Amino acid sequence: MNNHSTDISNVLVIGAGGAGLRAAIEAKISGLSVSILGKRLKNDSHTSLAAGGINAAIGNLDKEDNWKYHFADTYLEGYCLGDQYAIEIMAKESPKRVLEIDSWGANFEKLSNGDLDQRFFGAHRYRRTCYSGDFTGQSILNALLKKINQLNIPIYDSQYVTELLIKDSSCFGAVSINNLTAERTIHLADAVIICTGGHTRIWKKSSSRKLENTGDGFYLALNAGCILRDMEMVQFHPTGMLYPTELEGSLVTEAVRGEGGKLFNVNGERFMVNYDKERLEISSRDKIALANYTEIIEGRGTPNGGVYLDISHKNKEFIIKKIPRIYKQFLEHQMLDISQSPMEVAPTAHYSMGGIDVTPFEHQTCIKGLFAAGEVAGGLHGANRLGGNSLAEILVFGKRAGKSASEYSKNLTNHIRSQKAIHNAHENLNQLIKKGNEQSLNLQNQLRDIMWKYCGVVKDKERLIKGIEKLEELKAMTQNVDVRLSDFNNQDLVNILDLRASLLSAEATLLSSLERRESRGAHHRKDFPTISDKYNCNFKVFLENKKFKIQKSKMETLKNYLSEIVGKVDHNNDVRGKLLE
Secondary structure (H helix, E strand, O other): OOOEEEEEEEEEEEOOOHHHHHHHHHHHHOOOOEEEEOOOOOOOOHHHHOOOOEEOOOOOOOOOOOHHHHHHHHHHHOOOOOOHHHHHHHHHHHHHHHHHHHHHHHOOOEOOOOOEOOEOOOOOOOOOEEOOOOOHHHHHHHHHHHHHHHOOOOEEOOEEEEEEEEEOOEEEEEEEEEOOOOOEEEEEEEEEEEOOOOOHHHOOOEOOOOOOOOOHHHHHHHHHOOOEEOOOOEEEEEEEEOOOHHHOOOEOOOHHHHOOOEEEOOOOOOHHHHOOOOOHHHOOHHHHHHHHHHHHHHHHOOOOOOEEEEOOOOOHHHHHHHOHHHHHHHHHHHOOOOOOOOEEEEEEEEEEOOEEOOOOOOOEOOOEOEEEOHHHEOOOOOOOOOOOHHHHHHHHHHHHHHHHHHHHHHHOOOOOOOHHHHHHHHHHHHOOOOOOOEOHHHHHHHHHHHHHHHOOOEEOHHHHHHHHHHHHHHHHHHOOEOOOOOOOOOHHHHHHHHHHHHHHHHHHHHHHHHHOOOOEOOEEEOOEOOOOHHHOEEEEEEEEOOEEEEEEEEOOOOOHHHHHHHHHOOOOOOHHHHOOO
16 A cells, blocks of 8 residues: 655645646746646636636726725725735735736736726725636636746646645655545655645535535644634635535626626615615625625525525626626526526635635745645635635735745755655555445535534534534544545545545634634624624634644734724724724
8 A cells, every 4th residue: 555656846836726836836937846736637726716806906997096005905804813914915916916927828808008907896995806707717827827838847637635744843745646546656845835725615505616625735734733823714705606506606706796786685675785885785795795694594585595696787798798607607507697687696605714824924834844825824814805815815925935935945954854754644544445334425515514504604602512513423423434445436535535624624613713702704603793802813723632722813013004004994984993993
């Protein structure tokens, strides 16, 4: 079982989405050898699902816009929990990264004068979201892959990373298996960058696809000795599809609302006037998700258990130009022409706003030689992510992580290796392969039901505790999972690895959600419905003797000049303004 091949590089990137590709490009440009590992085919990473746009305070349409307003919007809409340094970096650097990726072939929509067009996205003061129709993520991914090919950077598809290789709190590589053949590879590297995405697939209704976003990056990091932060902050996108069953939760991009879509309940009432009468449908995602949820549970939902999202007041040509993928999506899967009829939508688990605790400038973890970027990294979004910031995040911090990993490699004087760590990684895999009476997929589905029921849009102490109890039962059942390898099917091993990561990520989320006894941003507690000054902090979790520990981390005081900027931004005089007092 321990036969393996070996790959050696200066920088190893785990994850072939936007953050991973941009990190690899930067490392290669720095003159180093780079290897990229991807679970899926290289042109089908999760980045391809990011639809509506990417934020950059360029000011092409609204001349008043600048990075300071972008900072203020991001910081305030994150309820002041985000890392101010990371936010400042993103707001300052995203215009350069957006123009760069467009020059690499992203082909964003242009104005008649050749400047980038920009659209409104929820909770932005100005129009700052650049876009390619409603397939912006795919455009960015295509441009990155083109650059990767030009630089001859190898991408190894169908590789599932099972463990990071650690010695003396330093990372020197990783172990992966081939999803199709179960062949093992030892990847030795000076520096490793985790770009594996989040964990939102562990909820029943999710905008993620099967076999991705199961929290494997969080699992790798925790077991390597890293810290996770803000794990209770999971974004539920307001608008996911309701049917057919196999597409339940699939994203209906915010671009629909950005281009004028309106929300109605079954009584024909435009209900957002009751939740945010100023911004209505371009309010923040946490507010709209809670509004949709409330309308549904209070009996004003549609026949299929959602609310109506209507853009039929726009002409068909406008809809097909601005949101072509959504138009096609409903036509193909529901035989619904959205230029004639409204869509039925409901909240869906969408984005992990918490993640690996990293330094804001280098995106380095507390383990030497180990970096992280993209959704797997925490700190940027706080308690609520603005639409369009995730694509900015992958480019800005993908580049920074790649540069930091390269500098670490170049300054390394001793190459750390440990045969014991490699042996243990093999043994950890071998122990999973055994006969049993349980099936991973069945337990994974049970987990998704548990997370949706006990840790969903609205939570309370009783449900969270019940969720933790249910999780413990599942963990015990996992010990008896049937895992067999054959020449034709190695999916059992992939499934147990996904389940193992999902359970650990779920536990971190449930424990953090229980600890934050207030409602803030995406974290809604029915038993603690208001914000409390006591929780102006970040919760950080880590493993100690295989048990979770939770620590409070007090937020830094906002720098004076940034405090002045934030104070000038009117956010409807809601509770976020009071957090700055």
